[in-house]
Amino acid sequence: MASKEVLQLLPRDRPKPIHRWVYEVLRLNIIQLHMKPGRLLSETEMADFLSVSRTPVREAFIRLAEDGLLDILPQKGSVVSLIDLDQAQEARFVRLAVEREILKEACTRNLSTFKDIEENLAWQEECGGKGAYDQLLLADNEFHRILYRICHKERVWDAIKKLDYNYDRLRVMTLPIVGQRIIGEHREILQLVKDREVDRIETLLHRHLTWEIIEQVVFEYPSEYFKAIPVNGRMAQ
Amino acid sequence: MASKEVLQLLPRDRPKPIHRWVYEVLRLNIIQLHMKPGRLLSETEMADFLSVSRTPVREAFIRLAEDGLLDILPQKGSVVSLIDLDQAQEARFVRLAVEREILKEACTRNLSTFKDIEENLAWQEECGGKGAYDQLLLADNEFHRILYRICHKERVWDAIKKLDYNYDRLRVMTLPIVGQRIIGEHREILQLVKDREVDRIETLLHRHLTWEIIEQVVFEYPSEYFKAIPVNGRMAQ
DNA sequence: TTTACACTACTACCATACAAGTATGGCAAG
DNA sequence: CTTGCCATACTTGTATGGTAGTAGTGTAAA
Numbered sequence: 153m154a155s156k157e158v159l160q161l162l163p164r165d166r167p168k169p170i171h172r173w174v175y176e177v178l179r180l181n182i183i184q185l186h187m188k189p190g191r192l193l194s195e196t197e198m199a200d201f202l203s204v205s206r207t208p209v210r211e212a213f214i215r216l217a218e219d220g221l222l223d224i225l226p227q228k229g230s231v232v233s234l235i236d237l238d239q240a241q242e243a244r245f246v247r248l249a250v251e252r253e254i255l256k257e258a259c260t261r262n263l264s265t266f267k268d269i270e271e272n273l274a275w276q277e278e279c280g281g282k283g284a285y286d287q288l289l290l291a292d293n294e295f296h297r298i299l300y301r302i303c304h305k306e307r308v309w310d311a312i313k314k315l316d317y318n319y320d321r322l323r324v325m326t327l328p329i330v331g332q333r334i335i336g337e338h339r340e341i342l343q344l345v346k347d348r349e350v351d352r353i354e355t356l357l358h359r360h361l362t363w364e365i366i367e368q369v370v371f372e373y374p375s376e377y378f379k380a381i382p383v384n385g386r387m388a389q
Numbered sequence: 390m391a392s393k394e395v396l397q398l399l400p401r402d403r404p405k406p407i408h409r410w411v412y413e414v415l416r417l418n419i420i421q422l423h424m425k426p427g428r429l430l431s432e433t434e435m436a437d438f439l440s441v442s443r444t445p446v447r448e449a450f451i452r453l454a455e456d457g458l459l460d461i462l463p464q465k466g467s468v469v470s471l472i473d474l475d476q477a478q479e480a481r482f483v484r485l486a487v488e489r490e491i492l493k494e495a496c497t498r499n500l501s502t503f504k505d506i507e508e509n510l511a512w513q514e515e516c517g518g519k520g521a522y523d524q525l526l527l528a529d530n531e532f533h534r535i536l537y538r539i540c541h542k543e544r545v546w547d548a549i550k551k552l553d554y555n556y557d558r559l560r561v562m563t564l565p566i567v568g569q570r571i572i573g574e575h576r577e578i579l580q581l582v583k584d585r586e587v588d589r590i591e592t593l594l595h596r597h598l599t600w601e602i603i604e605q606v607v608f609e610y611p612s613e614y615f616k617a618i619p620v621n622g623r624m625a626q
Numbered sequence: 627t628t629t630a631c632a633c634t635a636c637t638a639c640c641a642t643a644c645a646a647g648t649a650t651g652g653c654a655a656g
Numbered sequence: 657c658t659t660g661c662c663a664t665a666c667t668t669g670t671a672t673g674g675t676a677g678t679a680g681t682g683t684a685a686a
Contacts, residue, residue: 205641227647249490442671464677
């Protein structure tokens with residue numbers, strides 16, 4: 153019983169080029185797992201579905217391939233990329249290395265107000281309460297972006313976010329399970345930043361960006377979704 | 390007297406799509422400053438120059454815009470992006486954070502052979518001796534890539550390299566001046582990794598990825614090349 | 627002299643047609 | 657039944673025509 157695929161659309165700003173709109177729609181649906189890893193899709197299919205020509209779809213495909221979300225096989229077809237657990241782990245490595253420095257720096261800054269981040273936490277709890285985990289992913293990302301903004305390094309966040317779209321797909325898998333815990337950790341992080349407890353942040357960050365939950369949840373999903381097949385609770389090639 | 394522009398071409402692998410070739414050629418020439426920041430260019434111009442149609446050129450343009458090397462102004466034209474010093478500094482921040490962890494990990498590994506990296510250092514010295522600084526940039530990048538490979542994190546390098554193409558353009562400016570010093574520091578880094586001197590590596594890395602030289606060299610170039618104009622030895626908006 | 631406006635020459639954007647490579651199914655020969 | 661081959665229906669890659677928006681110029685009116 154192949155569950156029917158329901159794709160989410162986005163509003164389309166008129167002056168913005170269509171190829172960007174197509175890109176954003178496809179990226180959203182791939183990350184939110186509305187399009188399963190391994191799903192075949194062709195330029196013409198998406199062009200028909202979105203009622204545009206092949207050109208902007210093709211341009212979006214090229215960008216998605218650049219992001220590692222799509223595999224383009226010339227003269228054969230295109231496939232939503234399988235989730236590469238090794239790559240996701242490397243993305244997590246980058247996140248850890250960079251975010252440690254970000255949080256360290258955040259502790260040194262005098263924050264006139266925590267209004268933004270408090271509002272964000274309220275939004276997160278609203279999402280968690282409603283079970284709107286797709287929204288929670290957005291709120292989660294926004295929380296971390298605010299931390300980068302505090303350090304005047306918002307563009308660093310934008311840049312490294314591109315590195316871990318694969319990691320995002322794994323977080324979509326885990327959020328329904330660990331969503332509440334994640335939100336609590338966010339509160340902890342904020343508190344430690346307020347109290348300037350630099351030393352305790354590192355261990356908390358490791359716990360926050362945990363890999364163990366992912367290893368467990370992966371088994372709930374078909375193994376065809378992954379490049380490296382999970383074996384005996386450990387990842388193997 | 391506008392110095393005549395001489396672009397460097399690349400061999401063209403037949404099975405590989407043309408748009409990738411176009412992308413690589415343009416990226417090379419932008420990073421090596423053969424195409425100056427602010428240079429106007431259009432799809433038709435590059436299509437004629439490279440003897441291809443507009444389609445693959447356009448696809449390459451979109452990727453270059455994604456990399457921050459090109460600004461596409463719809464219905465107006467495209468411009469080689471100005472060098473954003475603030476963004477370059479943020480890229481350096483990421484490099485520092487990640488590479489510190491990489492080198493720390495490299496110290497813990499048992500290396501059966503340093504052959505690759507020794508060969509690379511020989512290549513660097515050859516480049517430095519000949520004054521082939523465009524080659525030296527490649528060798529420099531390769532040196533760092535090898536360090537990542539030692540930690541089985543080569544893809545981390547590939548990913549973060551995309552973040553600092555702007556930083557690369559600045560390094561092209563500085564290499565003729567600091568090339569020899571850079572090579573020496575590479576030897577130092579290798580030695581510290583061999584000796585597992587984790588603590589001393591951090592300070593060396595900060596010295597290696599220095600920003601002060603860049604601040605000085607920037608003044609040798611026209612201010613129109615930069616987004617943030619250098620004022621009184623400090624960067625201003 | 628200054629201002630308003632049409633005209634021209636560009637641009638990126640999008641749609642479409644064609645080319646070339648690949649997988650598949652059916653059919654015929656062994 | 658198995659094997660080889662060809663026709664066909666896909667796929668992505670490339671070229672080209674047309675559209676809409678922008679900038680700049682020259683001209684005519686105020």
